[in-house]
Amino acid sequence: MKSLYDTDTRRVPALLPLVCALLFFVGFEMGGFQLVLRGVSTEFSMTATGAGLLVAAQNAGIMLMPPLFGSLSDRIGKKRVLLLFSLIFCLGCAFTGLSRGVLPFILGVFLIGSGYSVCECTGSAALADAYPEKSAKYINLSQCMLSAGAVVSPVLTQGVMDTLQWSWRFVFLLCAVMYIPLILLLGKLRFGAAPKNAATAERSVMLDFLRSPVFLLLFLSILLYVGLENGVGYFTESFFTLQLSSASLGAYAISAYWAAMALSRLLCGLITLPAHRTLCIGLGVSALLFALLAASGTPYVALVLCGLIGFSFGPIWSLLIDLAAKEFPSRSGAAIGCMSAGCGMGGVLFPALVGATADTLDLRFAFLLLAAAALAACALCYAVLRRKSAPTEH
Secondary structure, three states: OOOOEEOOHHHOOOHHHHHHHHHHHHHHHHHHHHHHHHHHHHHOOOOHHHHHHHHHHHHHHHHHHHHHHHHHHHHHOHHHHHHHHHHHHHHHHHHHHHOOOHHHHHHHHHHHHHHHHHHHHHHHHHHHHHOOOOHHHHHHHHHHHHHHHHHHHHHHHHHHHHHHOOOOHHHHHHHHHHHHHHHHHHHHOOEEOOOOOHHHHHHHHHHHHHHOHHHHHHHHHHHHHHHHHHHHHHHHHHHHHHHOOOHHHHHHHHHHHHHHHHHHHHHHHHOOOOHHHHHHHHHHHHHHHHHHHHHOOOHHHHHHHHHHHHHHHOOHHHHHHHHHHHHOHHHHHHHHHHHHHHHHHHHHHHHHHHHHHHHHOOHHHHHHHHHHHHHHHHHHHHHHHHHHHOHHHO
8 A cells, every 4th residue: 555655746736736725715814814803803802902912823823833843844744744734724713713702812813823834834845845846936826826815805704794794703714614625635645755864854954044144044034024014914904094094995905915916926936037136126126115105195006006015025935935945955844944933023023013113103104114124135135146146156
């Protein structure tokens, strides 16, 4: 009887569509949570600060779990870890959707963050292992599906709540239900064998990461980038309401951001782009767009700028993750797990930093802060480009 672990991951044609499906509902939860956060906090009689803690609880799971289980996926196989955390995501969504108090809700979103972050990084690592020559394209396609889920979710959830008078719980319960068949399909899928040198890799992996200037630059870049994503996701609606007096366009701005990101990721999944230069251009352009958004006084201009920011962001996460996996090909799970910890750190730090800036000054200064962070990330990626293109690297 053949093992569930095939000796060649390239014989897994179903891997890409299954990872895309898993990430679609991750995006569905992300976009839906952004939409219903205010309703959740109202039901539980929470202040804006309390609502921020709910976001931080989800990002805490993102920060903690992938580094712990990324290395484990290199030792025992990515399939087992992906199965476990798909189940955790499913249970977290069910727990959150059925919660009747704030503490159960916080536990639920922590499980959601833990589950989807490990699914995202382990699924990306599995694609990098299975398709090394096309990994950047395929990871971009999977991220395109995540963005598509985040586009569909607010529109569908709002329609269901308005038409059927259902509560915010719909978004979480739907994700829980839809993950059940995906988990069953995942259980039948063959994955590649864990690397034979995984035990040795685990002992030295953190030292290797710390000794790699390129990896450290990539880690700081993704920390800043995910901070930028959170800045757009959780403060755009407030910007349109408080600064532009156009609350009705706030939801459309978030949808435009995600839709443009999905389009950008789709395009980058179909064509081959020079990774390092694409990172520098995307982050540099986004810095300019954030500055223009901070200065904007016209709601429709700001709406277009939000879409352009999403488009410029499109390939950045996938390229940073793919470059980290290529730095340590035999330990791709551990490398991507550590990168995901940077994602969690950015997701925890930036909402608090941007919120404090908005309270102290206003949201226009907060978006200028995001412009500065985008420039800093651009500089870090340029440093990676210089190192990789140096003669000593060839």
